[in-house]
Amino acid sequence: MSKQKSTLTGHLAKFFAVSVVVIGAVGVSHQAIAGISTTKHNLGTGGTGTNHVTAGTDEICVFCHTPHASNTAVSAPLWNKKASGATYTTYSTANSSTIDGAVASVGSISLACLSCHDGTQAMDNIVNAPGSGGYDATGGGANGLGYTWTGARVDANGKLTGIANLGSDLSNDHPIGIRYCGGGQDSSSPTGACTDTDFTAPQNATINSAKVWWVDTSGGSAGTREKTDMILYTRAGADFSIANAAPSVECGSCHDPHSNNTTFLRIANSGSAVCLACHTK
Structure with missing residues (x-):
C-alpha cells in the first residue's frame, strides 16, 4: 500500500471512530432529555408536571444546569442556581x-x-438565563427572574409549597451529610468494616483518581457503580474531622433528579427496596 493510501486509510479510521463517539454521545443526551421531559423536573413551558412555567422559557435543563458561567460554589455539575444560603x-x-x-x-x-x-427562593433563580446577556450571579434574587408559574404546589413567585417544600428544618427528613454506616471506610481504608453492622457494606472504586463508594442494588450489575445504585458522595476528611475523605449519605444517594420514577428514587421502592438496599433489617 502506498504512503498516501495508508495516510488516507488512517484518517478515515479516525473519522469513523470519532463519528461513533459523537453519535453515541448524542444518543445518550437524547435519552436523558427524553426522560426528563416527561417528569416533574421539566419546569419549562412544555412541562406537564405539577409545576411549570407558562411564560419564560421552554428549555428544560436550564433550571439546573448551564454550559457556561456556572455557580462553582455549589458542588453539582455546571450548577445554574444560587445556593439559598439558609441555615x-x-x-x-x-x-x-x-x-x-x-x-x-x-x-x-x-x-x-x-x-x-427548601422553599426560600424561586425555581427560576437562574444564574445564566437562556439567551444572550442573561448572566446574573444572584439568579434574580429570592424571587428569581419573574417567570409566570402554574401549578398546585408553587406560589406566584415560583417558590415550592406543600410537601415538596422541605423548608430549612430538616429534622423530620432522612439524615444527610452523615458518614455511611457510622464510618469505617475512608480513602486510606476504603474496604473497612462498617461501624454499624446493620448496614450493607459499600462497594468502592477509583474513578478519575478519586475514591468513590456506592451500595449495589438489584437495579444493576453487582460491583459496578451505576445510576440505579445508592450513590455515596465523597466528602473531604475535614468535613468529618478525620484525616481522609470518606463516603457520605446525601439527597442524591437515594434520589436521581433525572429518573422517571415518580419520586425520583434511584430504584422503585416496592417492598422497601430503596431502604433495604442500605439498611439490613
Whole structure:
C-alpha cells in the first residue's frame, strides 16, 4: 500500500471512530432529555408536571444546569442556581443519639437539591438565563427572574409549597451529610468494616483518581457503580474531622433528579427496596 493510501486509510479510521463517539454521545443526551421531559423536573413551558412555567422559557435543563458561567460554589455539575444560603436544622441535630457516625454541615449535592426544595427562593433563580446577556450571579434574587408559574404546589413567585417544600428544618427528613454506616471506610481504608453492622457494606472504586463508594442494588450489575445504585458522595476528611475523605449519605444517594420514577428514587421502592438496599433489617 502506498504512503498516501495508508495516510488516507488512517484518517478515515479516525473519522469513523470519532463519528461513533459523537453519535453515541448524542444518543445518550437524547435519552436523558427524553426522560426528563416527561417528569416533574421539566419546569419549562412544555412541562406537564405539577409545576411549570407558562411564560419564560421552554428549555428544560436550564433550571439546573448551564454550559457556561456556572455557580462553582455549589458542588453539582455546571450548577445554574444560587445556593439559598439558609441555615438548616438537620435530622442529626434533633436525633444525634441515633446517628453512629460523624455528621458534616449540609453541603455537596444536597445543597443543589435544597436550592429549590427548601422553599426560600424561586425555581427560576437562574444564574445564566437562556439567551444572550442573561448572566446574573444572584439568579434574580429570592424571587428569581419573574417567570409566570402554574401549578398546585408553587406560589406566584415560583417558590415550592406543600410537601415538596422541605423548608430549612430538616429534622423530620432522612439524615444527610452523615458518614455511611457510622464510618469505617475512608480513602486510606476504603474496604473497612462498617461501624454499624446493620448496614450493607459499600462497594468502592477509583474513578478519575478519586475514591468513590456506592451500595449495589438489584437495579444493576453487582460491583459496578451505576445510576440505579445508592450513590455515596465523597466528602473531604475535614468535613468529618478525620484525616481522609470518606463516603457520605446525601439527597442524591437515594434520589436521581433525572429518573422517571415518580419520586425520583434511584430504584422503585416496592417492598422497601430503596431502604433495604442500605439498611439490613
